Amino acid sequence: MEEVAEEVSVRIDDMVSKEEEQEREDGEGVEEAQQQTVTRNLSRMDSLEMEAGKISVMHGASKVLSTAAVMQLAFQSIGVVYGDIGTSPLYVFASTFSDRVPSKHDIVGALSLIIYSLTLLPLIKYVFIVLRANDNGEGGTFAMYSLICRHAKVSAIPNQQAEDDELSACTAKFPSKNPKRAKKIKETLENSSWSKTILLSLTLFGTCMVVGDGILTPCISVLSAVDGIRKMDAALSKDVVALISVAVLVLLFSVQRFGTDKVGYTFAPAILFWCLFIGIIGISNLIRHDSTVVKAFNPIYITSYLKRNPKEAWISLGGVVLCITGTEAMFADLGHFSVRAIQVAFTGLVYPCLLCAYLGQAAYLSNFPDHVADAFYKSTPESVYWPMFVIAVLASIIASQAMISATFAIVKQSMALGCFPRVRVVHTSHKHGGQVYIPEINFLLMFACFMVTASFRETSKIGNAYGIAVVAVMIITSSLLILIMLMIWQTSVAVIAMFVLVVFSFELLYFSSVLYKFSEGGYLPLTLAALLFFVMYVWHYVQSKRHAFEVEQKVSAEYLSGLGSNLGVARVPGVGLLYTELTQGVPAIFRHFLTNLPAMHSVLVFVSVKYLPVSNVPAEERFLLRRVGPEDHGMYRCIVRYGYRDRRVGSEVFECLLMGQLKSFIRAEAMEGGCREKAEAEEEIRFLERSCAAGVVYLLGHSEVRASKNSSLVKKVVVDYVYDFLRRNFRQGLVDLQIPNKNLMQVGMNYTV
Known part of the structure; x- marks a missing residue:
């Protein structure tokens, strides 16, 4: 085993970057444990469907961070x-x-x-409840979806296997206070196709609304900050302010390629200074103007406000809700930090500073209510106006950066789970796998921000759209959280009822208010979300149907056995890696290759790259190996499992890892004794090495997907035109798999769905 590890390590040193080398080193330490585990499981290797290379090494509980580490992460957050x-x-x-x-x-x-919105939603709901609903430290809509899928077989991704349930990421233990209720809910979800569809749709729609948030945040933040320049010249028109804002936005999106580490962490001091600045100015205004506004901490004033003029008060809720914009980022960006770090930063700095800022503005407006249209800058003392303006612009840029980065992350998650067309993903951080940059999405976001800013030119209209995006995401998060409470946490019904009555109803009230201004800009995020949801659902639908077609058309075991050791063609030296989406059985594309090619490689490996609804798959649990057909066929199956935040290695590194895993598998198989001799195993390994030295070729099917003749008109339009347009205009599979063209061989095949 040590020789194998050394051989693979040497080859990697010659071929990969430091980043890829580090990932390889993470997996070498478990190789010995892997062989022992493989040996114990050989007694179950009596068919193609049985596992022959499983790893059972489990991770312990998450490491408890020191106080210093928590404070450092809190500062970075x-x-x-x-x-x-x-x-x-x-x-x-x-x-x-x-x-x-x-x-x-x-x-x-x-x-x-404002006070009770900040207290009820960001503080109580998110900081103390929602952050607990994380997926092994990862947050966001997809994290909640994966958490639910691990406890009930409701995933709409059609590649589940029993072995996946034994991943260390899937072994979390939860209380069993109400096991009967949890079991009943689980069975209801699993037996209903509608439940699976609704759950996936909620997840996708929440993702789409976050993307809408990623478009609107830069617009409203930068436009509000730049509007302070009118202090220099009150005659400046809104067009000039919008033009300056567009220039700032172009600069913002131009630096995205440098990554969150460089663009975001560098400015943590600026946001810290910003929070302290607005807090101190707020306290100053409270003392200077009207300290009696502190009576707003009495919730009775909410009741009197709503009673005094119900319609106007209800409409104004669409503006009040903007005080909680960016709340979802606490959960979506959780994977970069930790639960405790997020809690410390919000409760210790952000929350009190925001309260002081709003109290100060209210105190100023009590004396100057006609300044409400520009309350922030009007309430800023003249002596610190321009420093505040500079910090405000910097803070708005950083605020935009957070949501743009979150958009990149969720698009990567969606693509990994088969819900988004393939795009180029660039990892920008060695420390955090979730920090990515997607050039195509960056351009589309920049274009959308440019159009929104140039068209609306006013923060009030953008605010109408922004409110819908913010509240819609919160409602979806609450819906998934209620399901987690019922089935996974097994929370008491009384507590859940209180949550629904207080939090959920509060969010629904806000949502009804923001919908009132649908025609005044509120239509924008819903339109963007509907368009993006259509693209994501079409892609996922056709991919699922394509997978079902492959399952139906897979090659029978009888056909495979009847080919003989030469597979009916000449066997030439080399290793062929035939990529397939099937994780069970032999794909139909294999028979297509045999029909069209007069020769096949001496070693053939069916490779299935499989993304699971978990955040990360440890390196030692990534590979599942099996033997396909009789031993003299020289065929194997390799299932490579990734989480939605995992980084895929390049083709050359993958070849080294795969060869090392195959050698370990063959040796472990021989250690069982009886069916094989160790000498034969070593000969097979030498044959594998000679084949690898002769060259590795990647075999792919170039597929065309078409709707069946008896399909409805809608299905034909979706499959033959919409999906085909997406497939042709986004990245091809061979690029996404990082396969070199010089080693690629493709055979065309038609899929009918």
């Missing part, structure tokens, strides 16, 4: 997570009273709503 919610004081009061001058009672009522 300030620059990545809290820029969005931290810059909301720029526009909340202006959006709340966009069409009227408020009275002092209105200001106190709106302030009370």
Whole structure:
């Protein structure tokens, strides 16, 4: 085993970068444990469907971070997570009273709503509840979906195997307070195809709304900050402000290729300074203008505000809700930090500074209510106006960065789970696998931001759209959280009922308000989400149907046995890696290759790259190896499992890893004794090495997917035109798999779905 590890390591040293080498080194330490485990499982290798290379090494509990490490992560999170919610004081009061001058009672009522919105949703719901619903430290909509899929077989991704349940990422233990209720819910979900569809649709729609958030955050943040330049010249038109904002946005998207580490972490001090700045100014305004606004901490003022003029108060909720923009980023960016770090940063810095900022603005507006349209800059003392303007622009850029990075991350997750067309993913951090840059998405986001800013030119209209995106994501998160409470956490019904009554109903009230302004900009995020949802659902639908077609058309065991050791063709030296989406059986493309090619390689490996609804698959658990057909056929199956945040290695590194795993598998097989002799195993390994030295060729099917003749008109349009357009205009499979063209061989094949 040590010789194998050394041989693979030497080859990697010559071929890969430091980044890829580090990933390889992470997997070498478990090779000996792997062989022992493989040996114990050989007694179950009596058919093609049985596993012959499973790893059973399990990870222990997550390492408890030291106080110093938590504080360091908390500091870093300030620059990545809290820029969005931290810059909301720029526009909340202006959006709340966009069409009227408020009275002092209105200001106190709106302030009370802001205080309890910040307390109920970001603080109580997210910081103390939602952060617990993470997927082994990863957050976001897909993380909640994967957590549910691990406890009930409701995944709409059609490649599940029993072995996947034994991954260390799938072994979390939860309380069994109400096992009967959890079992009943689990069975109901598993036996209903509608439940699976609805669950996937909720996840996809939540993802789409986060992308919409990623478009609107840069627009409203930068436009609000740049609007402060009108202090220099009050005659500056909104067109000029919009033009300057567009220039800032172009600069922002131009630096995305440098990655979150360089663009985000560098500015953590700026957001820290921003939070302290707005907090201190807020306290100053509270003392200087009207300290009586602190009575807004009494929730009775919310009731009086809503009763005094119900319709106007209800409409104003669409502006109040902007005080919690960016809340979802605390959960979506959790994988970069830790639960405790997020909690410390929000409760210790962001939350109190925001409260002080809103209290100060309300105190100023009590004396100058006609300044509500520009409450933030008007309430800023003249002596610190320009430093505040510079910090505000920097903070708005950083706020935009956080949501753009989150958009890249969720698009990668969607693509990994077969719900998004293939795009180029560039990993920008050696420390955090979730930090990625996607050039195509970056360009589309920049173009969308340019169009939104140039078209709307006012934060009030963008705020109408922004509110819908923010609240929609929160409602979807709450819906998935309720299911987790019922089935996984097994929370008492009384607690769940309280959550629904207080939190969920509060979010629904906000959502009804933001929908009121649908025609005044609110249509934008829903339109963008609907378009993106259509693309994602079409891609996933056709991919699922294509997989089902492959399962139906797979080669029978009888056909394979009847080919003989030469497979009916000449066997030439070399290793052929035939890529297939099937994880069970032999794909139909194999028979297609035999029909069209007069020769086949001496060693043939069916490779299935498989993404699972988990965040990460440890390197030692990545490979599953099996033997295909009789021993003299020289055929194997290799299932390579990835999580949605895992990074795929290049082709040359993969070849080295695969050969090392195959040698370990053959030796472990021989150690069982009886069916094979160790001498024969060593001869097979030498034959494998000679074949590898002769060259490795990648075999792919160039597929055309078409709707069947008896399909409906809608299905024909979706499959023959929409899906075909997406497939042709996004990255091809061979590029996504990082296969070199010089080693590629393709055979055309038609799929009918």
